[in-house]
Amino acid sequence: xxxxxxxxxxxxxxxxxxxxxxxxxxxxxxxxxxxxxxxxxxxxxxxxxxxxxxxxxxxxxxxxxxxxxxxxxxxxxxxxxxxxxxxxxxxxxxxxxxxxxxxxxxxxxxxxxxxxxxxxxxxxxxxxxxxxxxxxxxxxxxxxxxxxxxxxxxxxxxxxxxxxxxxxxxxxxxxxxxxxxxxxxxxxxxxxxxxxxxxxxxxxxxxxxxxxxxxxxxxxxxxxxxxxxxxxxxxxxxxxxxxxxxxxxxxxxxxxxxxxxxxxxxxxxxxxxxxxxxxxxxxxxxxxxxxxxxxxxxxxxxxxxxxxxxxxxxxxxxxxxxxxxxxxxxxxxxxxxxxxxxxxxxxxxxxxxxxxxxxxxxxxxxxxxxxxxxxxxxxxxxxxxxxxxxxxxxxxxxxxxxxxxxxxxxxxxxxxxxxxxxxxxxxxxxxxxxxxxxxxxxxxxxxxxxxxxxxxxxxxxxxxxxxxxxxxxxxxxxxxxxxxxxxxxxxxxxxxxxxxxxxxxxxxxxxxxxxxxx
Amino acid sequence: xxxxxxxxxxxxxxxxxxxxxxxxxxxxxxxxxxxxxxxxxxxxxxxxxxxxxxxxxxxxxxxxxxxxxxxxxxxxxxxxxxxxxxxxxxxxxxxxxxxxxxxxxxxxxxxxxxxxxxxxxxxxxxxxxxxxxxxxxxxxxxxxxxxxxxxxxxxxxxxx
Ligand SMILES: Cc1cc2nc3c(=O)[nH]c(=O)nc-3n(C[C@H](O)[C@H](O)[C@H](O)COP(=O)(O)O)c2cc1C
Ligand code: SF4
Ligand code: FES
Numbered sequence: 272x273x274x275x276x277x278x279x280x281x282x283x284x285x286x287x288x289x290x291x292x293x294x295x296x297x298x299x300x301x302x303x304x305x306x307x308x309x310x311x312x313x314x315x316x317x318x319x320x321x322x323x324x325x326x327x328x329x330x331x332x333x334x335x336x337x338x339x340x341x342x343x344x345x346x347x348x349x350x351x352x353x354x355x356x357x358x359x360x361x362x363x364x365x366x367x368x369x370x371x372x373x374x375x376x377x378x379x380x381x382x383x384x385x386x387x388x389x390x391x392x393x394x395x396x397x398x399x400x401x402x403x404x405x406x407x408x409x410x411x412x413x414x415x416x417x418x419x420x421x422x423x424x425x426x427x428x429x430x431x432x433x434x435x436x437x438x439x440x441x442x443x444x445x446x447x448x449x450x451x452x453x454x455x456x457x458x459x460x461x462x463x464x465x466x467x468x469x470x471x472x473x474x475x476x477x478x479x480x481x482x483x484x485x486x487x488x489x490x491x492x493x494x495x496x497x498x499x500x501x502x503x504x505x506x507x508x509x510x511x512x513x514x515x516x517x518x519x520x521x522x523x524x525x526x527x528x529x530x531x532x533x534x535x536x537x538x539x540x541x542x543x544x545x546x547x548x549x550x551x552x553x554x555x556x557x558x559x560x561x562x563x564x565x566x567x568x569x570x571x572x573x574x575x576x577x578x579x580x581x582x583x584x585x586x587x588x589x590x591x592x593x594x595x596x597x598x599x600x601x602x603x604x605x606x607x608x609x610x611x612x613x614x615x616x617x618x619x620x621x622x623x624x625x626x627x628x629x630x631x632x633x634x635x636x637x638x639x640x641x642x643x644x645x646x647x648x649x650x651x652x653x654x655x656x657x658x659x660x661x662x663x664x665x666x667x668x669x670x671x672x673x674x675x676x677x678x679x680x681x682x683x684x685x686x687x688x689x690x691x692x693x694x695x696x697x698x699x700x701x702x703x704x705x706x707x708x709x710x711x712x713x714x715x716x717x718x719x720x721x722x723x724x725x726x727x728x729x730x731x732x733x734x735x736x737x738x739x740x741x742x743x744x745x746x747x748x749x750x751x752x753x754x755x756x757x758x759x760x761x762x763x764x765x766x767x768x769x770x771x772x773x774x775x776x777x778x779x780x781x782x783x784x785x786x787x788x789x
Numbered sequence: 790x791x792x793x794x795x796x797x798x799x800x801x802x803x804x805x806x807x808x809x810x811x812x813x814x815x816x817x818x819x820x821x822x823x824x825x826x827x828x829x830x831x832x833x834x835x836x837x838x839x840x841x842x843x844x845x846x847x848x849x850x851x852x853x854x855x856x857x858x859x860x861x862x863x864x865x866x867x868x869x870x871x872x873x874x875x876x877x878x879x880x881x882x883x884x885x886x887x888x889x890x891x892x893x894x895x896x897x898x899x900x901x902x903x904x905x906x907x908x909x910x911x912x913x914x915x916x917x918x919x920x921x922x923x924x925x926x927x928x929x930x931x932x933x934x935x936x937x938x939x940x941x942x943x944x945x946x947x948x949x
Contacts, residue, residue, distance in 0.1 A: 458917045699875070
């Protein structure tokens with residue numbers, strides 16, 4: 272009897288040798304005359320256990336990890352194909368606490384299925400949402416998305432349904448759906464995992480968005496740093512077309528939707544939606560002033576829905592199970608779940624999908640197991656490079672857009688980067704300014720000039736040249752950037768900078784914040 | 790700036806540009822095509838692309854120079870990218886970058902004298918839970934220590 276063995280194809284698994292492990296398993300099986308079928312699944316997102324190899328047994332899938340090539344002969348000797356005992360045996364995958372404690376709605380198939388197999392996808396509730404959408408009037412689809420409470424997962428948390436409604440109401444020769452897959456934030460990888468591990472979910476979400484708004488073309492703008500995601504997406508799109516879920520006359524409904532993958536070129540600011548549209552149109556990715564809103568004049572001047580990968584990927588489930596099911600998760604106005612991403616100096620880094628409302632402390636310790644270095648955790652940057660450094664006094668706040676905004680922090684895309692007590696917060700603040708200087712699109716002065724000045728001022732503070740005056744200057748500069756920038760690149764760079772100086776003044780050589788906390 | 794000695798170069802660039810000129814927003818895909826084929830976007834390809842797209846040379850040059858991904862000069866045989874973003878910093882990326890400069894014999898944005906290596910910073914490879922990370926000619930590697938860095942670079946050199 273042939274045994275099915277799963278070896279992830281996610282980049283984070285490939286980066287620690289998953290391909291070698293897969294080849295070695297195939298070679299050993301051949302040498303021992305044992306019939307094995309290797310499926311390259313996505314990652315479960317338990318990255319400290321990659322390469323996580325799973326074996327299908329009558330009891331369920333048994334996990335082994337982290338497996339390196341040299342472990343493979345020993346695994347065969349221990350009868351791992353039968354779920355045998357071995358030092359790397361982790362038991363049934365579904366029972367691993369880190370996974371079991373999660374609420375995987377969007378990531379339910381992640382690591383379970385073959386990412387590019389339409390049959391596997393359908394066997395796990397795939398395309399149920401699209402089938403349901405095809406039976407509804409466009410306005411009713413939009414209503415479902417509105418009722419679910421789904422807000423954009425790309426950072427700004429704007430209600431998805433409102434954007435869709437605007438595009439549905441707009442009159443034009445052509446409408447577009449654009450997926451923002453530029454995921455440039457440090458500490459975020461849930462978009463990448465989706466494209467590599469369950470791309471058909473994004474395909475389905477975009478097709479639903481198209482049917483809901485009348486758009487027949489969609490673009491996925493993927494960063495060039497993600498070659499594996501681009502390849503997997505293209506493979507999945509080809510398979511979906513062949514199976515009739517994309518293209519002209521989707522499932523005989525008379526509706527059509529085409530998807531095109533576009534490779535970006537390494538400019539962080541192209542994650543900003545209007546810069547992204549400029550880039551898709553073939554120009555330098557420079558931010559456009561709003562209005563006009565992209566929903567009215569977006570790609571090639573036409574009405575355009577532009578949403579993040581996770582926003583679009585959340586839609587199939589909402590359609591399949593209904594708005595109420597989704598809305599039931601979460602707190603306050605933050606509904607549903609967010610795939611939190613635990614990264615940096617953390618023992619158990621990985622993807623944790625939970626309903627909004629849990630706390631950072633739970634993520635850091637119950638899931639993350641504390642720092643990787645074993646040293647005390649000092650600062651946690653939440654929400655990407657433009658997010659604030661959150662000190663321990665705030666780790667018990669619920670992760671909810673409004674609760675974080677109230678303390679001058681952001682949940683953003685759910686990226687969580689952990690630093691231990693060796694981190695020098697003045698250097699991280701300097702880095703935030705430097706990053707802004709390198710990545711600024713240059714359109715407005717506060718960001719373009721302010722960030723370069725910011726680096727200089729922080730250098731003067733740390734080398735104690737007129738320190739008190741320079742601190743005042745830095746705060747003024749941040750104020751100008753906050754209020755005078757055209758987009759959040761310049762407008763949010765002060766978040767990491769001010770939070771660092773307010774919560775860790777000693778790292779700047781000053782005693783206490785001389786003004787109220789940011 | 791180096792002269793292109795490859796006579797096929799301009800021809801390739803012109804035909805790739807021609808193939809994309811009617812694609813909506815086709816300039817980036819065309820430039821990607823040229824860089825994928827030749828390893829960089831040669832300065833003498835710029836006027837050819839401009840002609841196909843009915844743009845000025847300045848506009849095309851502006852696009853090439855705006856994006857970090859596009860190169861106007863060839864890279865070394867191995868393009869080594871070291872992540873410099875926060876999650877990797879939290880796990881020693883700064884020291885790793887210094888080590889890389891020494892091992893490869895070139896500074897950041899530089900190419901080693903023997904043309905073997907180019908070193909570039911990168912801002913996140915999406916491997917932030919397995920930091921620090923690097924990529925060599927698009928192949929990703931995670932949890933990098935200096936010793937592992939040397940091993941991986943040597944292996945890539947032998948394979949290339
Ligand atoms: C500098 C900058 C970078 C951004 N990068 C991203 C990104 O990588 N991915 C993303 O989805 N949104 C990013 N955004 C937010 C987008 O502008 C936009 O809000 C989002 O794509 C809308 O989709 P959503 O409503 O589904 O979140 C960025 C914004 C700024 C200002
Ligand atoms: S804030 Fe910075 S990135 Fe945004 S528009 Fe102004 S210059 Fe460009
Ligand atoms: S920060 Fe280095 S891979 Fe994300």
